[in-house]
Amino acid sequence: MAALDRYEExxxxxxxxxxxxxxxxLAGRRIVTVNSTAVGGGVxxxxxxxxxxxxxxxxxxxxxxIKGGEDFFGxxxxxxxxxxxxxxxxxxxxxEIFRETTERNCAELDLDADVVFIHDPQPxxxxxxxRPDRGHWVWRCHIDVSxxxxxxxxxxxxxxxxYDATVFSAPQFARxxxxxxxxxxxxxxxxxxxxxxxxDSEIERILDRLKVxxxxxxxxxxxxxxxxxxPVGVIAAFRLARKYNDCRLVLAxxxxxxxxxxxxxxxxxxxxxxxxxxxxxxxxxPTANIEINALQRASTVILQKSLxxxxxxxxxxALWKGKPVIAGAVGGIPLQITHRYSGILTHxxxxxxxxxxxxxxxxxxxxxxxxNGREHVRNNFxxxxxxxxxxLLFLFLEHRDERVIRLH
Amino acid sequence: xxxxxxxxxxxxxxxxxxxxxxxxxxxxxAELLAHLREVPGSVIYYHTHHFLVQHQYLSPEPPNxxxxxxxxxxxxxxxxxxxxAIDLMQFRTIRALRQRLIEVIEGYLEERRQLRTAPEGExxxxxEAVSFVVPTPHVxxxxAExxxxxxxxxxxxLSFHFFDARLRLExxxxxxxxxxxxxxxxxxxxxxxxxDPYTHTLDGLRSEVARLVRRRAQERASHGxx
Numbered sequence: 001m002a003a004l005d006r007y008e009e010x011x012x013x014x015x016x017x018x019x020x021x022x023x024x025x026l027a028g029r030r031i032v033t034v035n036s037t038a039v040g041g042g043v044x045x046x047x048x049x050x051x052x053x054x055x056x057x058x059x060x061x062x063x064x065x066i067k068g069g070e071d072f073f074g075x076x077x078x079x080x081x082x083x084x085x086x087x088x089x090x091x092x093x094x095x096e097i098f099r100e101t102t103e104r105n106c107a108e109l110d111l112d113a114d115v116v117f118i119h120d121p122q123p124x125x126x127x128x129x130x131r132p133d134r135g136h137w138v139w140r141c142h143i144d145v146s147x148x149x150x151x152x153x154x155x156x157x158x159x160x161x162x163y164d165a166t167v168f169s170a171p172q173f174a175r176x177x178x179x180x181x182x183x184x185x186x187x188x189x190x191x192x193x194x195x196x197x198x199x200d201s202e203i204e205r206i207l208d209r210l211k212v213x214x215x216x217x218x219x220x221x222x223x224x225x226x227x228x229x230x231p232v233g234v235i236a237a238f239r240l241a242r243k244y245n246d247c248r249l250v251l252a253x254x255x256x257x258x259x260x261x262x263x264x265x266x267x268x269x270x271x272x273x274x275x276x277x278x279x280x281x282x283x284x285x286p287t288a289n290i291e292i293n294a295l296q297r298a299s300t301v302i303l304q305k306s307l308x309x310x311x312x313x314x315x316x317x318a319l320w321k322g323k324p325v326i327a328g329a330v331g332g333i334p335l336q337i338t339h340r341y342s343g344i345l346t347h348x349x350x351x352x353x354x355x356x357x358x359x360x361x362x363x364x365x366x367x368x369x370x371x372n373g374r375e376h377v378r379n380n381f382x383x384x385x386x387x388x389x390x391x392l393l394f395l396f397l398e399h400r401d402e403r404v405i406r407l408h
Numbered sequence: 409x410x411x412x413x414x415x416x417x418x419x420x421x422x423x424x425x426x427x428x429x430x431x432x433x434x435x436x437x438a439e440l441l442a443h444l445r446e447v448p449g450s451v452i453y454y455h456t457h458h459f460l461v462q463h464q465y466l467s468p469e470p471p472n473x474x475x476x477x478x479x480x481x482x483x484x485x486x487x488x489x490x491x492x493a494i495d496l497m498q499f500r501t502i503r504a505l506r507q508r509l510i511e512v513i514e515g516y517l518e519e520r521r522q523l524r525t526a527p528e529g530e531x532x533x534x535x536e537a538v539s540f541v542v543p544t545p546h547v548x549x550x551x552a553e554x555x556x557x558x559x560x561x562x563x564x565x566l567s568f569h570f571f572d573a574r575l576r577l578e579x580x581x582x583x584x585x586x587x588x589x590x591x592x593x594x595x596x597x598x599x600x601x602x603x604d605p606y607t608h609t610l611d612g613l614r615s616e617v618a619r620l621v622r623r624r625a626q627e628r629a630s631h632g633x634x
Contacts, residue, residue, distance in 0.1 A: 014564075404450075
C-alpha cells in the first residue's frame, strides 16, 4: 500500500484523491526545500514525512540541508531565541559569521528550481543566490515571531523582504511585510507512536509501569517544566477541583537535567505537590512517545494551561484521542479549540478548576466536546491537510494576485 | 417548459482554500468596523464561511467568526446574537453581505458609548481565503448518477457548489438546483434551492440533497420515465 493510502482510513478517499489532483497540477515544476538539519527537531520531522508524500503525489521535490560550523549554529541558536523574544546580545562578528556561512552554502547548493522553499532563519540568507527571473522563493517561519527582539528581526527581515511569500503558523505571528503571508498550521501524524491507537492492555501496562493507578479520574498535562506552561497553576486548579471531585493529576514532561531553568520549575512543582499521593510528577525521556500517548488515552480531562504558547500542538494530540481539553487561550491554541464547541478555553486557575469539575460531572458533554475536538483535528491538523496546504502554496505562487484560482 | 433533449452532464468541482494573513487586527468594535469597510471581499468570505468547512461536523454549528469573537471575547452578547442571526441565504453578493455586517454593528454602536476591548492576545485577526477550484473526476448524466456522485465527493465540492457558486461567483443560486432544472425537474430544483446550507452540517446537507434526488429518481423509474 502506498504511504499516502494509509491515511485514507482517517480522512476518506475524497481527500486523498484531492491531493493526487493537486499533485498532478504541479507536474513539471521542480521544487527544492532547504532547512538546517536532516534529523532532530520539528522541521526535519515534518520534512521527513512530507517530502516522500509530496513525491508520491507526483511532485518533483529535492531536500537540501545547509552546512555550518559550531560558531554559525551558536549564532543561529541565539537568533532563534531572540526571535522568540528572549534577550540576546549580538556582535558585528556574529552577523559576519552568519553571512560567511550563508555565502559558502549559496555557492555549494543547487538552488535552481521553480520553487525554493526555505525553512526558518538559519538558511534565510540563501535568497542572496536568487537568479533574476528564475523561480519563486518562499520563507517558511516555524517559530513565534510575534514579539521578537528588534535587532534580530531587523537582521532576518532584511532577507525575508526579498522573498515572494512567507508562511507563518498562526495569525498573531504575522509581521508587517509587503509580501503575501500565508497561514499554514503544523500537523500531527495519526500513524506515529505518539498518536496511533493503543489497545487497552497496552495502556494498562504502560500506566502500571509509570505507577499511575486508574482507580479514579485522571487529569493530565503533558508539557515541558517551564513557567510559561504554568504547572504550579495546574496543581492549584487541581486542588480546587478535588474539593468536590475525587481525581488524580499527572504532570508529564521532559527530564530537566540539562536545563537550569527547567530544574528550578521542577523543584517548585515538587514543592507545590508536597508529596500528595494523587499528584504524579513524571520526568520522561524525549523518546517516551508511547508513554505520552497512553497517559493521554487514560485521562478523563487533559489540560494545557499555558500562559504563552507557540502553536501548542500537544492540544491537537490530546483532542485526537477524543479527550475534552481545557487550555489557555494563547498562541495557536484558539485555532485548535473553539470554546465550548471543541474544547474549553480558560484564563485563570479558578476558571480551569471550575471547568475540570464541570467536565467530570457532565460526562456526556465532556464526551461530545472530545468527539468534536477529534473531528476538528481530523479536518484541520492531520498531516494530509499540511501536505494539501503546501501543494496549494506552490500553486499560489503562480497566481499571487488572484483570490479565486481555477485549475483545469 | 419541456426539458432539453440532451442536458449537459454535471461535472463536480471542488474548492480548496489556502489562508492568507492580512496583518490587520481589531481590538474593539470601532476597529472591527473600520477594517470591515476596507478589507477585500475574500476576507469577508473567509470569516463567514470557513467555520462551515472547518467545523462541518458540529451541530449546531458555531456562527460566523465575527459573531463568535463579539460574543466570546468582547462578551457583547446582544450584538453577537444579531451577527449570528444574519441570514446569509438572503445575499447574492459579498458586497451586500459586507454592508449588512456594517449596518448591524453601526446600529449597535449608536446605542452604546463605551467600547469593550479584547484582552491582549485575543484580538480579531483578519484572514483571507484564496480558493482553488479543481475539477473532480465525478460526472453525472442523470439523477441516479448524481445521487451516486454525491456520496463520493469531498466537502470541498459541496462547499463549492453551494457557497462559492452563490456568493463568490455570483451565480444567483446553488449549482445543484440549477442543473436539475435543466433536466426539467422544476419541483426538485425548488426543494434543493430551499435548503438552507448554513443551518446544516455539510454531511447533513449531502444526505438531504442525496435523499431528495434519490426519491425523485425512484419516482421517475416507477413511472417508467427514467
